[in-house]
Structures are given as C-alpha cells and as structure tokens.
Amino acid sequence: MMQTQYVGSPVKRKEDPRLIKGESTYLDDIKLPGMLYAAFLRSSYPHAKIKRIDVSQALTLEGVVAVYTGKDLKDAVGPLVVESINRGSKVPSHYPLAVDEVKFVGEPVAVVVAEDRYVAKDALERIIVEYEPLPAVVDPEKALEDEAPKVHEDYEDNVCFRWKKAFGDVEQSFSNADEVIEARFRIQRLAPTAMEPRGVVAHYDALNRILTIWSSTQFPHKLRTWVATSLNWPENRIRVITPEVGGGFGSKLNHYPEEVVIPYLAVKLGRPVKWFEERRENLQATTHGRDMIAYVKAAVKRDGKILGLKVRLIADLGAYNYVYTQDNPLVAARMIPGCYKLESIELDVVGVFTNKIATDAYRGAGRPEASYIIERTVDRIARKLGIDPAEIRRRNFIQPSEFPYKTVTKFVYDTGNYEAALNKALELLKYSEVRAEQERLRGEGRYIGVGLSSFVEVCNFSYQSASVRVEPTGKVLVFTSTSPHGQGEETAFAQIVADVFGVDMDSVQVIHGDTLAIPYGWGTAGSWTLTSGGNAILKACKEIREKMLKIAAAKLEARPEDLEMREGRIFVKDAPDKSLSFEEVAGIAYDPESIPEGMEIGLATTSFYVPNLTFPFGAYAAVVEVFPESGEVKLLKLVLVNDVGKVVNPMLVEGQVHGGAAQAIGQAIYEEIAYTEDGVLLTDTLSEYLIPTAVEIPWMITDRTETPAPNPLGTKGVGEMGAIGLAQAIVNAVEDALTPFDVKIEDTPVTPAYLWKLVNAEKKE
C-alpha cells in the first residue's frame, strides 16, 4: 500500500540495502584496467629547508613507474585554490608538493607511482631527503610573540589576518555595567576523522577528451573548478564523480594536494592512478578543526542582563590557508551573541600561522566555537551573580515576537523560540529533581553537575541546482548538486518528490555526485543540503507537475486547478471516476501525436535555488558525575531539544543529532590533536586520537520543538546541531560538579589528568 504523505514520516532509507550488504562502491573499491597506485612521501619535520632529494634508488625498484618531487611538478601544477580571503590577509602560495621548504609534519614532498600499493610504499623508503631543520612554532599565542620563529620567512610576523570591529556602543555598555566578568577559553584542535579516509582516482578518457576524477569529496563541482584552475585545464573537460563517500564532517570539502597531483599523473602517464589515504596521513594532513582561544570580557547588570562583550579570538590557522580556513574564526566571532539580546560587542580576531596542517571546516565550522564561548561565559556570569543558569538565559533571550531579529553583529535571525526549547529540555531533564539530587549527593561526598546550553546556528550559505525528469514510463529521475555522504538525502528528497507527484517513493531515483550529469551547485556541508537542495528540487518538481496537470486537464476536459495528483493517478477532484494514471500522462508528454497542441514535448527541467540564511536552534542539558580522586567524568544524562524547522524525516533528524552529539562528547572529554612543543604530531593513529566508542557514549534523550523557516519546505537544517550545542553543556556540568573545589575550566578536553590537576592544585593553595 502506497503512502499518501511521505514528508514528516520516518521512512526507512533507500541508501541502506547496498550499504548493509557491502555492495556499494567507495573510492578504494574502484579498480580500472591498467590502474597504477600512488603513495606520497611526507615531511617528518614541522619546519625545514629541503636541501636535496634523491629518488634514484626508488626508481630502480621493480614495479615503480615514476617518482616526482615538488620541483618536478611546480611548473605544471599550480598552487592550490584559496577562496576565503579577508581584506589585507596574507595568503602564501601553496604548492601541492613542497618545493623548497616543509612547514608541517605530513606535508607531501614527493609522490611515487607504482604497479601496486605495496611497491609504492616500498619505494617511499628509498627516497633520500636531506633536510635542514628550522625552528618551528605550534602555539598560536607564542607565534604572536616578537621573537617567535616565523612560519613564512617572507612575512614580517605570523599574523595571517586581523579583523577588529565594534558593533554598538561598547564603551557605554561597559561603563553602565555593574560587573565585568572575564574568562579565557581554549577550544582544542580536533580531527574530523571520517571513517573512510580521503582518496582519489583519475583517468583520462581519450574518447571524450575528459579528465575523470573520482574523489571522496563533499564538493564535486567546486573541486572541478579548483582542479581546472590549478591544472589550467578547461572545466568542461573535467568530470568529477563522487562514489559512495564514507563521511566528511567538513574534512572533504577542500582542494587537497592529492586531488590535483593524481589527475596530473593520470594524464602524464596515460594510465589511471589511484591514491587512498592511510589513517596516519589523514590525521597528519587532512584539515583539522576548531583550535581557537577566546579572551572574553562581559559587561553585566546585577540582575543578569548582559549588556555587551569584548572578545579577543586567536585562531590557529596552521601553515597554509586552505579553501575556507579564514572563514571559521569570523563565523565564530559573529555568532558569539547566540540566543541573546546584546547592546554591543567588540570583536578582535587574529588568524595566526603555525607549523601545523591548516584548520578548516569541522562539523559546525565556527559555530561550535561561538556557542561554546557564549554559553560558558553565561554560566560564569550566572555563578558570579548567584543566578540560576536557566533563569539567566531566560532574562537575556531574544523573544519570539522579535523575529526576524537583527543581531548586533548584523545577522538576521529568521524565526525562533529559545525559551520554549529550554523549557522543554528542563522538563525532560526534571531540572528541579536533578538539582535536589545533586544537593543530596554532595552531602555524601559525590559530585554531580548540571550544565545547560542554549544555542542557535546559522546555515544555508550556498545555492544548489536540481534537474528533474519524468520519463515516458512515469519514472522520476532527480539530479541534485548536493553530495550527501551519510545524511540520507536520497531518501528525504524522494519523500519530497513522491509527495509532489503523488507517486510511490520507489519510482523516484535520486542521483548525486557527477558533474557531467548535474548542473553546478555547492555539494553537501553546513547543514544546508535539505533546505537548499530540497527547495531546488521542490521548485523543479512543481514546474513539471504544472505541465502534467495541463496535459491531463486537456485530456480529461477539466481545468488544471480542478485536478489532483495522488496514489499514482491524476483525478478530477469532484469526479474521481475521471482520471488518468501518472504513467499515461508521462507517456502523452513524450508523444507528439497525443500531446495537446502548442505544448512542448517532454517533462524535464532544471532549477537553481538560492536560500536565505536559516537559524536552527536548540537547548541541551547534561548531567555528569565527576570523581575528583581520578579526574574522571561520567555522563549520567543528556537531553537534546532541537528546532530544525519543518521535518521531512524525523528518523534522519534524530540520527544527525546523535552523530553530532557524539562528536561534541569527544570534544568535551576525549579528543585532542596534540603536537609537541617543537611540532611533532603525537596523535597520528586512532590509538592516540581517542574517538569515543559505544562504551563512552550514553543514551541520549532527544526531542523537538518546531518553528518553521520562511521557505517553501519550512526547513532550517540539522546536520551540525549536536556538534554545535553539546560540548559546552557538558563542560558547564563538569564545572558545576566541581563547585566545592572552585575550579575554572579553561581548556578542553576535560581529561582525567587535566581535572585531577585542577582539583589538586586548588587543594594545595
């Protein structure tokens, strides 16, 4: 029995059968006749001059086809593309293979191409590189000191950009304040760590003169443009295909060295070439995220009203700018006001070069940092003023009647009801009961803490294309420029399309990830796929629907507005015995003999959709127990209330929240990319970089409020919410639990060692 309405129901995923049977094709599953394998030699030094590279021993190894260094490729392969460039910022040229100098551990210096991957790896060991080590700098605050080693010799210092701006009358806010509360928060460096590492296969198709690139990317069209630029190759003769992609989280939306070197080699050698990243390479040289330090001053009234903020934000950008590296600190800065009405804010953002791989998008990309900074600050204010953390949030919230609301930093929030979400979270948490229990257990020497986080995110920065075709047999083909890699949009989009046409979901086929078939768009990231991609599809479907209704109207001798499409047929509303099947109408549309006179043959259209920014929000709460004798944190209860606007598939929404939340738990307690002071990466396997397992992640209580967004689908976005909202609730809870010790948590992750030190340092004093 066909469903009459798919949108809004938890439909099982269309993607799953191929995935649970192991049938799908990920990048490393691609095997082409004559394919060669590439491996990259990477710098083990954080900063060094390359004095000499000797590849002769590698070339003599049987099975090795070619070896290239940075010098060999410099003239043929241009620098990588950087799109986000702040005015006055320094953007060093970044060649895919280091030419004279290496600037971080993991930077590629040479590439070997061989008949199989084991031989390629053997050959790497035969390459001799003579380095002259240079002093390195890894701490962004130290990098700002006068005597700091310089990452780029040509620049006068390590400042990539500085963005300083005051919104509103900051000085007045501070002079009207009863209290000024100061805090420092450091958000550590994280590795996105998609379970599938990155990979590239390239092949020159002589028949069509097309360079085909398979990449495990989130942005097929953007990648095509970037490769066209750096290889100086016509964009209409490049085809980017994304096979099944095993997660991205922002780490696969860049222009990586391998994505230009491998295509170049495929053309140069006249054979397909594959490279598939190893986990160590992934942790060394795939972009990291976060890594910001905030110094906050808050001007507040005694009643908890926050008047204004001064925030100095130091962002560690790493050695080179990747495509969107410079964006993240600015998005973070501008979103710091969060859910609150502020009179003023002064933002002083410094992007700093260090001898590390670049930071770029990681699930949330600036918004988790923003929310972390404001939500931790609000808790500090509440503590200082002796106000309940829930109450202080209520006193500062933007009110539902005030939307659309223009924030002090000039974002226009579309819709929202922050208090409703918070109240729901408190209700699910049983807030007053938990507080009473906390009090009781403290008497027994146990340390329970409660932490809250109210957050809002900005998303839908991109436009998308959709091509929709209803074929002569009535089957629907949908092409989307979004490039989902786990989110489940093949299902969500099919739900939308099936509802527009009143057909079964099974007769809708969604295609993504092939630039030859699909008009330009931005791919998948930033929680935008459903809203930007879905509205593009909706627009195209409606156009075709209108044409089909016109055809049916002519045949049924009715007016189009008197017809309805449902259950695979087109009916006259008041005379349901008069109808045509969806297939019949599709057939007529392609038959010159029967199509009504004057109508164009066919049912196909392309549309683009440029979304307005949307602002999903939520309220999260965490209850933790901290064991001061060991510094361990146990998560007792997590409540996540989200408002993502209208919901197409509640099962998918919940899944997105779970995943983001798990990453936030990692951020709060477990994960950190660590370098030694002189720049050696300590966390280059999953034995050192601690991703939480099923043992560390507890059940989560999820719920929703629903405030539709002003767009045809009414959707806002969900992909990053868990990652944006949860870490600060956990850290707030940990600080709350340790109230008797009066500790201030500056750093994350709150590892046992870190908390133990904090607690015991306070004891000694």
Next chain:
Amino acid sequence: MARKKQLLETAETYVSVSMKVNGVPCSAKIEPRTLLVHFLRDVLGLTGTHWGCDTGNCGACTVIMNGKSVKSCNIFAVQADGAEIITIEGLAKDGQLHPIQEAFWENHGLQCGFCTPGFIMQAYWLLQQNPNPTEEEVRRGISGNICRCTGYQNIVKAILTAAEKMKR
C-alpha cells in the same frame, strides 16, 4: 652477503594460500606480506570489507575467521591459510537479509555506511557468543569498532533488536 640476498629473494617469492570465503574455496599466489584485508578486497574483489585505520582501532575490516571475529588489517592472508572466512557479502542468504542486516536498516543503525560491515560482522560474532546480551554487553562487545556518524544510539538498538529477531 650471498645468504642475505638469498633470504631476500625467498622473502619476495610468492606463496600459495587457500581458504574458504563465504563457503567458496579460493586460492591465489600472493606476496607473504599481503594483509588479509587486501587479499579479500584486491585479490578476491570482496570490497564490502573496509580498510579504515591500519592499527586495529576502527574495526571497519572486521570479518569472521574460523568462527572468531578478527580485524583483517592486522592479519596476514597467509595466517588465514586453510581458514573459513565469512565477510559481509556472505551474510544474506538466497536474497534474504540476515536479521542483523534487517535490524540495522529498520533502526537507522548506519549513515555513511563505511563502518557498517565491520559492525554487522562484530554483532554477528557477538550474538553467536551471547544470544541474550544486555545493553552493557552489547556496548562492550562493539567497543573495538568506531562509528563517527551515529553516536552508536541506533547501532546498540539494532543489535538488541537483532538478538530478539534471531530468537524467533
């Protein structure tokens, strides 16, 4: 010197391995250093088993070898000589999904799907060892596998559901 050279040559010689994979006898001549995961994927073309970390942490390469779950990136194919191997491709029978596969689908126990074959194989082993696991036992039983998408909520649910299904 001569002896060393001879040793190197011996080491580089290809060796024969035979094993039964998903009930089908297979044999091939391979380099002794070939990892089981690469043997399955590159030699046999069974690409449902994934390679995710090299260090045995992520579990994407989990398969069943002689009735035990193993991480095939930490085993040489020659160590599996004569063994019976089950991979994700061997679970569905006659077009019928295995109850664990069904449970993953029904409970939204996967998103990007890369870790999924490893989780399903680990669950397959776990439920053979312990057909009535508690939630805690499921969590411990899959703690050698990493998923970055689901927060494990629906994976744990799926495995508990599968245990119920398999009793029927």
